[in-house]
Amino acid sequence: MQAGRPRTHRFVFAVAVALPILVLASCGAGSDRSPEAYCRAFYETAAPIRQSYVEAGEEVESDPLKAIVTLIGSPGDLTVIFDHMASHAPDEIRSDTEAARDALKKEQDALGEELSNPLGALGAGVIAGLTSSGSFSRVDTYLDDHCPVDSKLAQEIIHETP
Numbered sequence: 001m002q003a004g005r006p007r008t009h010r011f012v013f014a015v016a017v018a019l020p021i022l023v024l025a026s027c028g029a030g031s032d033r034s035p036e037a038y039c040r041a042f043y044e045t046a047a048p049i050r051q052s053y054v055e056a057g058e059e060v061e062s063d064p065l066k067a068i069v070t071l072i073g074s075p076g077d078l079t080v081i082f083d084h085m086a087s088h089a090p091d092e093i094r095s096d097t098e099a100a101r102d103a104l105k106k107e108q109d110a111l112g113e114e115l116s117n118p119l120g121a122l123g124a125g126v127i128a129g130l131t132s133s134g135s136f137s138r139v140d141t142y143l144d145d146h147c148p149v150d151s152k153l154a155q156e157i158i159h160e161t162p
Helices: 004-032 035-058 064-072 074-086 091-113 118-131 133-146 152-160
Strands: none
Touching (some): 035 064, 035 074, 035 133, 035 152, 074 091, 091 133
């Protein structure tokens, strides 16, 4: 029976080491999809992008091409924001966030078709927007309810943005 003891000790040691790691990992995973994580994902991604739009607007007369490029890139920027939010979305808003992100991706894809088929691209964009308008509305309401722009979290992130 002595030969079995070292294996038992190794097993107990492995469990003793692994258990705290698993507990800590599961705690982190739960907070990763919390309202606070969702709000943080929104503001940390949206604030710098918004700042680039503000700067483009201020420079529109001196650099109109930059303003146009920034505007054309907006569906891609919004897709990035919603994609980051979707990875932190609590279950109650997850499917709406993913639907909004997917609609923005479709709109972004349709931009490439505008040169060859402008009417078809316009129609695709309108349909994507209409079919996901409820999701956009629910995401907006969720953000207003859980992390309004005047919240402490939002203001800290906005003011940290260069």
